[in-house]
Amino acid sequence: MASKNFVQASIPRFNGHCDHLRILIENFLRSKEYWKVVMDGMPEPAEGITVSDAQRAEAEAEKSKDLKAKNYLFQAID
Numbered sequence: 001m002a003s004k005n006f007v008q009a010s011i012p013r014f015n016g017h018c019d020h021l022r023i024l025i026e027n028f029l030r031s032k033e034y035w036k037v038v039m040d041g042m043p044e045p046a047e048g049i050t051v052s053d054a055q056r057a058e059a060e061a062e063k064s065k066d067l068k069a070k071n072y073l074f075q076a077i078d
Contacts (some may be wrong), residue, residue, distance in 0.1 A: 011075045025076060034069040042066050 012024035029035045042062060045051075051059075 012074055014077050021076065025067065029069055029072065032068070032070070032072070033066050037062065037065045037069050 012021055012028055014021050026035060029038060044057075045059070
C-alpha cells in the first residue's frame with residue numbers, strides 16, 4: 001500500500017556553488033535512475049537496420065529518460 005505521507009524530492013536549485021549543485025544533481029538524477037543517460041548520452045540510431053518492436057520500445061524509454069533528465073536540469077537553473 002502506498003504511503004499517504006510520500007513527499008516528492010525537491011529539485012536542487014543553483015545557489016552560486018557549482019560543485020555543491022553538481023553533487024546534488026548527480027544524486028537526484030541517480031535516485032530517479034536517469035544518471036546513465038547523462039553519462040552515456042543517447043545512442044545514434046543505426047541506419048538501414050531493421051528494428052524490432054522491443055528495441056523500438058527500449059529506444060523510446062531511453063528518449064523519455066533523456067527528456068526527463070534535461071527537464072530536471074533546466075529546472076535547477078533560474
